[in-house]
Amino acid sequence: MLNVENTYVVHYTRLFERRQRMEGFFRENNIKVNYICEHDRDDLNQEITDDYYLFDEKAYRDRVTPAYGANTSPFRPMSKSEISCTIKHYNAVKRIAEECDEYGLILEDDVVFPENFVELFNSYLERTPKDWEAIFMGSCCDLKISSGDTKEIAFLKDNPSSKCGDAYLIKTSLAKKMAETMKPFVVISDWELSAQFAMHEAKVYWWEPALISQGSETGLFNTTLGCLVCGRRGCEEHAED
Numbered sequence: 001m002l003n004v005e006n007t008y009v010v011h012y013t014r015l016f017e018r019r020q021r022m023e024g025f026f027r028e029n030n031i032k033v034n035y036i037c038e039h040d041r042d043d044l045n046q047e048i049t050d051d052y053y054l055f056d057e058k059a060y061r062d063r064v065t066p067a068y069g070a071n072t073s074p075f076r077p078m079s080k081s082e083i084s085c086t087i088k089h090y091n092a093v094k095r096i097a098e099e100c101d102e103y104g105l106i107l108e109d110d111v112v113f114p115e116n117f118v119e120l121f122n123s124y125l126e127r128t129p130k131d132w133e134a135i136f137m138g139s140c141c142d143l144k145i146s147s148g149d150t151k152e153i154a155f156l157k158d159n160p161s162s163k164c165g166d167a168y169l170i171k172t173s174l175a176k177k178m179a180e181t182m183k184p185f186v187v188i189s190d191w192e193l194s195a196q197f198a199m200h201e202a203k204v205y206w207w208e209p210a211l212i213s214q215g216s217e218t219g220l221f222n223t224t225l226g227c228l229v230c231g232r233r234g235c236e237e238h239a240e241d
Helices: 016-028 046-052 057-068 080-099 117-126 172-181 189-199
Strands: 006-010 033-036 103-108 134-136 154-157 167-171 204-207
Touching (some): 006 016, 006 080, 033 080, 080 172, 080 189
Parallel strands (some): 006 033, 006 103
Antiparallel strands (some): 154 204
16 A cells, blocks of 8 residues: 555646556556646636736746746746646645645656556655655656765755656645745746745655656657657647647
8 A cells, every 4th residue: 555645646637648547557556546637728717827826027036046046047927838737736735735634645647657666655755764844756857866876765955856746745734834835836836846845944855766757758748848849848839749
């Protein structure tokens, strides 16, 4: 049994093949999941967007700079795909705050699991320092922080501390804080997560070697965020290619 209270999957409903693939894995491993589907990019209107997203350069700089440093990335409007994804991450965090006693797991719908995922997950969690508040377990962009041969699998990460948003654990105590400060968000989900962790001085660990890979990076799926056609994060022109 997977040692987690609740699992939440951030899902774009038009990509039904992703859900079908994941549901097969979850059934085989007796994992109960909750799909976060509301507010697909196709359903966004100005009222919803304004409720969740603040397009303001000062707010952007004030929130992003503590995590990433000054002038790290140019200020720009978020695409509908990015806004939708970030809304869903926020709602997943909020549900952990409301529904979990200790912690919950958030996944994006393109993650790829190893065959022995449950065994590895439970083992990694047991070997992680108990002071963790968030844990990233994916292989996004091949980001790493460990070096050399080591028996450790959990590494404390300084700012910026998110590792994309494909797969992460978050403790309920931190989720409750973030539910109060993450809305309205000012930047895409993975950057917003780092900004929130910096704001709350959270202890964030990365698991290495990575436990989960991302189908949008391996070529299993096309991606609606980092476009495989033109390379632009947030491209919508080629989202259906």
